Amino acid sequence: MQIEVSTKNMFFLECFSSETRVKIIELLGEEPLNIKQLSQRLEISSAIVTKHIQKLEQAGIVTSESMTGVRGTQKVCYLQLEQAMLQFKAKKPYEHPTNTISIPVGQYSSFEVRPTCGLASPTQIIGVIDDPRYFADPQHVHAGILWFGSGYVEYRIPNFFHSNQKLRSLEISFEICSEAPGFNENWPSDISFFINETPLGQWTSPGDFGKQRGVLSPDWWGNGFTQHGLLKIITVNPQGSFLDGTKISDITIQDLDISFAKDIHFRIASLEESTNCGGITLFGKQFGNYEQDIVVTMHEDK
Known part of the structure; x- marks a missing residue:
């Protein structure tokens, strides 16, 4: 994926302005994790993790699906985007x-x-x-x-x-x-x-x-x-x-x-x-x- 560095792509670029979101990308790059697992590893609340995941999903970087677990339904998150190129100078x-x-x-x-x-x-x-x-x-x-x-x-x-x-x-x-x-x-x-x-x-x-x-x-x-x-x-x-x-x-x-x-x-x-x-x-x-x-x-x- 090629992303032009411009205001029209702020929804994507803003994903990397947060150290927490970058850490989420690092963790999901190793293996899929549910919201609770991410919360535990990042030592922040599940509600905050969910908000970060929603922003990463909107940018197409992360995807998730609901799965039935031992204790009810859980949201499992996956890293969807393999790589992205930043284009700083418009063609x-x-x-x-x-x-x-x-x-x-x-x-x-x-x-x-x-x-x-x-x-x-x-x-x-x-x-x-x-x-x-x-x-x-x-x-x-x-x-x-x-x-x-x-x-x-x-x-x-x-x-x-x-x-x-x-x-x-x-x-x-x-x-x-x-x-x-x-x-x-x-x-x-x-x-x-x-x-x-x-x-x-x-x-x-x-x-x-x-x-x-x-x-x-x-x-x-x-x-x-x-x-x-x-x-x-x-x-x-x-x-x-x-x-x-x-x-x-x-x-x-x-x-x-x-x-x-x-x-x-x-x-x-x-x-x-x-x-x-x-x-x-x-x-x-x-x-x-x-x-x-x-x-x-x-x-x-x-």
């Missing part, structure tokens, strides 16, 4: 045109997947769960979410630049997480990214998130399913390849063989030979927490 618009394209997650151009796997549109499951053949069903273009235990999906990104234009940088953003049977919050998965068959690098998703219902999850989407992922942004420019601003390889935009009138091939893979082959779940704009599909932005060189 200036490019002097030359940029192209932004939104690609639905179901409009992949090729695939090779293994169970657990499946697809769903905003209204129903497509085909049969755990049968890879249905990834070839023509209805796959309507998928708003897809998942697989290992393998890949690949997307064709149209290149609308003219012959006299030069691509300076490419940004691709999407909501993604691991894929466990049902769901498992602690299910690491090494996810690899490729452009035009060139490996950009790898990111390890921490889990398959299902405890907290997705903001955009359709009513029929059961609570036992994966609910949301994390929003990730890949950037490739003359300095290298980056994920959420952190460099993941030295592959530059010049290394990708992107040329006039040629589509760009973007592959997302869970490789069986990786250390943590924990699968992939991809979310479209009608599932998960972020109202977007795979968004591609191409910036022209000045």
Whole structure:
């Protein structure tokens, strides 16, 4: 997540003005805790802890759910936000045109997947769960979410630049997480990214998130399913390849063989030979927490 340092984001920035809230983030970074446990560890009242948790929830940093315990219902809190980047200087618009394209997650151009796997549109499951053949069903273009235990999906990104234009940088953003049977919050998965068959690098998703219902999850989407992922942004420019601003390889935009009138091939893979082959779940704009599909932005060189 990228946060611009401005007054419009004070609800987020104010969360770090309190030493107590920072301590709560530290504690939840180690393990989920209920309100009473937080109160005991911080040595403050449960009422004060609850107020701090409400502020952290509003900012999307913490999430919580009510669970039945031995002595009644308890509110268990989890750290939801994995990382955030602070942007101190507002981005200036490019002097030359940029192209932004939104690609639905179901409009992949090729695939090779293994169970657990499946697809769903905003209204129903497509085909049969755990049968890879249905990834070839023509209805796959309507998928708003897809998942697989290992393998890949690949997307064709149209290149609308003219012959006299030069691509300076490419940004691709999407909501993604691991894929466990049902769901498992602690299910690491090494996810690899490729452009035009060139490996950009790898990111390890921490889990398959299902405890907290997705903001955009359709009513029929059961609570036992994966609910949301994390929003990730890949950037490739003359300095290298980056994920959420952190460099993941030295592959530059010049290394990708992107040329006039040629589509760009973007592959997302869970490789069986990786250390943590924990699968992939991809979310479209009608599932998960972020109202977007795979968004591609191409910036022209000045």
